[in-house]
Amino acid sequence: MENTAGITSERVAALLRERILSGSYADGHALRQEKLAAELGCSRIPVREAIRQLEAEGLVITIPRRGAMVAEMPVDRIRESFELRAVLEPWLLTASIPFLDEADFAAAQAVIDEMADLGFEGWGDANWRFHKALYAKCGKETAVEMLQRIHESIERYLRIHMRLTSGRDKAQTDHSLLLSLCRARDIQRATALLTTHILEVSDKLVESVEIARGLRRDEALLHPALRQNAKRTNGEH
Amino acid sequence: MENTAGITSERVAALLRERILSGSYADGHALRQEKLAAELGCSRIPVREAIRQLEAEGLVITIPRRGAMVAEMPVDRIRESFELRAVLEPWLLTASIPFLDEADFAAAQAVIDEMADLGFEGWGDANWRFHKALYAKCGKETAVEMLQRIHESIERYLRIHMRLTSGRDKAQTDHSLLLSLCRARDIQRATALLTTHILEVSDKLVESVEIARGLRRDEALLHPALRQNAKRTNGEH
DNA sequence: CGCATTAAAACTGTATCCAAAAATACGATG
DNA sequence: CATCGTATTTTTGGATACAGTTTTAATGCG
Structure with missing residues (x-):
């Protein structure tokens, strides 16, 4: 085999x-x-x-x-993950921007294009690949790996969020604008945009997760009630 | 059995x-x-x-x-670990200082006292416990755990460094001063001191590690030479 | 001395077995 | 009828034995 x-x-x-x-x-x-x-x-x-x-x-x-x-990540942890991103990613971007070349920009643009016609499935991964492309020249591998782990750990909640809001909002325009600022080597505005971009998503996503968990809890409360009404008739599997 | x-x-x-x-x-x-x-x-x-x-x-x-x-950590990774500390720890300290109370300060002081009569063995661990005590109220558990992992991964190199320099330099005075600044809620000076404290140790430690690895490489070059001179006489174990 | 063949060591995974703890089902009892 | 305690089942955690493969070393020959 x-x-x-x-x-x-x-x-x-x-x-x-x-x-x-x-x-x-x-x-x-x-x-x-x-x-x-x-x-x-x-x-x-x-x-x-x-x-x-x-x-x-x-x-x-x-x-x-x-x-x-x-493992279920508590909302505090989710929020904290975004705070960490908001601290680390601008730092990496600052270190990376001066050394980015046309190939890096093209790679980032390619990910943006790819995301345009992408459903919920691969979006979280593509989102991280876009951000990572901008940190290609930061020279801080450990931090990038840490961030990758953070992105992975919140990817499923990003998916839940997008399913609830059924759209990727202004992320695409944020990304395009961010890439433009990087091309212009405008570190000041690029990091500012990146920070707000991350924190904005954070608030919305936490909200969605709380809604989703509320729904799930209601469901959990509903199921036993149903079981009482229809004794032993539920298929369990 | x-x-x-x-x-x-x-x-x-x-x-x-x-x-x-x-x-x-x-x-x-x-x-x-x-x-x-x-x-x-x-x-x-x-x-x-x-x-x-x-x-x-x-x-x-x-x-x-x-x-x-x-796993051997390349010197670039070691340096990067300190850079990460220099970014994250002042951030945590800033978030923590306003909420630290007398019990937290006393705990930190206790660790300082403990470190006074401590050899190489437990020093790295105590050093982390001191720093962690100052972040007790930062409300960012994930970041603290990440930092703990960073401290763990560089602890053995800290030990090597101390063994080479046979002393803990001005770390103790740095720690005492840092604690004083935290007591005074002087975030500005506390974070500044913390940053320089971390980066200073970084440079010295990287130097020590490079020396230690250079020595080890020489040793590795020496051993086969010895083996040639004294064929089959080495005890292997 | 150098190189090829061979033997040993070490890792990777399978299968089977057992003990312990948890989950579930069941029955007795108030 | 609900609740509590017990018994069965499920699942995990580990031990043991064994086969296959790869790497490392050891050996022997030219």
């Missing part, structure tokens, strides 16, 4: 990460070892190692003897 | 982390699964999961089919 390509536990981790980031596994979704092993056609050991890895990445939490589940 | 006291993978991870942070396992030290399992009295499974976890934390790197070793 051509398992020669790469280490299995890494592939399992990549697959689970993809499912969590994409929202395919919602917050609180339980990651059952045996089920995943059967589904992926491997034993439990690579699954367990992958779960450990994702736990260290903060995407899942494991409770001993109870298993792993997709 | 008292295997009732199973060693959990978390404990293995904590132990290995401790050994890496303390410098007990130097850069490049190979983490052999079977050897560790035998030493810790457990099977390879917890060891493997612990290694995956540490890999995600950036403390070790694994090369497929070759095993795991303690």
